[in-house]
Amino acid sequence: MSATCSLDSPEVARVLGRLHSEAGSQKAAFLPVALDWGLDFVLRRKPSVEEEARRFKHLFIPLSPEAGRFAYLVARSLAARRIVEFGTSFGVSTLYLAAAIKDNGGGIVIGSEIEPGKVVRARVNLDEAGLGEYVDIREGDARETLADPGGPVDMALLDGWKDLYLPIFEMLAPKLRAGAVVLGDNMKTFPKALAPYAARVRQGGFQSVTLPLGAGTEYSVKLEG
Numbered sequence: 001m002s003a004t005c006s007l008d009s010p011e012v013a014r015v016l017g018r019l020h021s022e023a024g025s026q027k028a029a030f031l032p033v034a035l036d037w038g039l040d041f042v043l044r045r046k047p048s049v050e051e052e053a054r055r056f057k058h059l060f061i062p063l064s065p066e067a068g069r070f071a072y073l074v075a076r077s078l079a080a081r082r083i084v085e086f087g088t089s090f091g092v093s094t095l096y097l098a099a100a101i102k103d104n105g106g107g108i109v110i111g112s113e114i115e116p117g118k119v120v121r122a123r124v125n126l127d128e129a130g131l132g133e134y135v136d137i138r139e140g141d142a143r144e145t146l147a148d149p150g151g152p153v154d155m156a157l158l159d160g161w162k163d164l165y166l167p168i169f170e171m172l173a174p175k176l177r178a179g180a181v182v183l184g185d186n187m188k189t190f191p192k193a194l195a196p197y198a199a200r201v202r203q204g205g206f207q208s209v210t211l212p213l214g215a216g217t218e219y220s221v222k223l224e225g
């Protein structure tokens, strides 16, 4: 374990600063997506996972800097060596998690992203920050790509499409070690869609609390292995 925090190293801080700033300038780019959602509603249509990802192919929708730093700290306190991430996008959250893995002495962040262009950009961003060796970003649907994390999981971050938190959680639950933490982003943004997930992580071997951090962070602990 290192006493330093890689988030504050010049190369990581520079990449994170640039990505958060690019993401912050994208507000107007959400308009076409909002129009598509309006059309879905009128036509009573549900887009496929791939179709929805295509609409967001240029959009970051990243963890906030404080939620990212919190994820880093959780990973440090768990001494995490294997972290699974649902929804990598351009790799902002992955950078926070990979910095923790590096500072913990090594290991892997297994990312997942269905939009191929985002996978390429995420890898470039991780390499630029000097953290490429700590990530395995798997391209495709996380319901398949995260099925085998390759060993006991210390921590998971859920940040993909909201209706998939529950199935992804159920898939990962048996692979989490006792004391593992699962963070779920956007609990405040999508309270209705995430209500079944919030209910699930409060029973069946887990306990959970919603933290007023970023867009609402669900902090869930697996009580036994």
Ligand SMILES: C[S@@+](CC[C@H](N)C(=O)[O-])C[C@H]1O[C@@H](n2cnc3c(N)ncnc32)[C@H](O)[C@@H]1O
Pocket (backbone or CB within 6 Å): 049, 053, 056, 060, 061, 062, 063, 086, 087, 088, 089, 090, 091, 092, 093, 094, 112, 113, 114, 115, 118, 140, 141, 142, 143, 159, 160, 161, 164
């Ligand atoms: C909110 S963004 C993730 C942001 C990222 N965690 C960050 O902090 O930068 C959600 C991402 O999940 C991806 N996604 C959604 N459903 C997915 C699935 N079933 N498998 C893999 N990726 C998926 C989307 O393409 C999108 O890029």
